[in-house]
Amino acid sequence: MSDTDIDEDQTKPAKSKKGLLVGVVGAALLGGGAYYAVNSGMVLAPAQEVAEEKPIIEETEMATFLPLTPILVSLGTGSANQLRFHAELEVEPTKYEAVENLMPRILDVLNGYLRAVDIGELKDPAALIKLRAQMLRRVQLVTGGGHVRDLLITEFVLT
Template identity: 35%
Template sequence: MPSTPADKSAKNQETAPAKKGRKRLLLILLLLPVLLGGGAAGAWFLVPGLPEKVQALLGRTPAEETEMASTPASPGKPSFVEFPEMTLSLPNAGRPRQLRLKLAVEVMGDPALVQADLLSPRIYDSLILYLRTLRDGEMEGALAMDRLRGDLHRRLELVLGPGKVRDVLITGFVVA
């Protein structure tokens, strides 16, 4: 059967509203999750107590949450142990020079527990033996202080054991 132009226009008119209806349905189905997600996020941040209630529904208690928040490696406030000023003479090809050095050591944990170890004669012996081997050329240049800090940190790690010393800070440094 041949189709007439009137039949074709009738089919087009029937499919046009169906296409419009499908587009609206698709738009509604796509916007629905976005609107629901936005509403949920707004409620999460704006309704007081909602996060705690959700955590309770999930089976976690607030004590567990604070415990989990404190366990990551966020040390909080750093603890420092200050060394008394060290003065020693340096070998300098016949020309005597003196070094005055003051250090502060950042420690892990309670400084009262580590302070006795840090201020022991063994630590001073190790540091002074290293410092007396320094030459003038090793204390000059842009990276000299960084090398010195790294070497002092390494010495302290060798004597005390790994993980006790976090950083070495040079608070006073005079070569005369």
């Protein structure tokens, strides 16, 4: 071996792995981006079907409403406060006559409930939802399950 052979080995530059690292990172980024694009539907997504517009109110049986006799309730003892209440019952069309025959019981249960409610609770505007739910439940107990769908308050006036 000569001295020139040793000098040639020492003068060769070391191979850099920088290019390999940049290539691997770039491939990973491109692969991740492609996966996201396909998975999110930006690329190669199936054609979307145009959904038919559905009506907001579904077609159901026509509602039948049974008006209640207006109720005037004296509130508290010795006070001049009165409650004027009027409502309608949403009734199953086939059960209209049966519910109409129970009207005295319905009015009795509503009268009793409204007399028992505290005046302060009646004056609270947010309490009407709770009162309505309570009255509907009592009417449904009197009429039986499935006869009355809803109670619609048409007048609720404190004087």
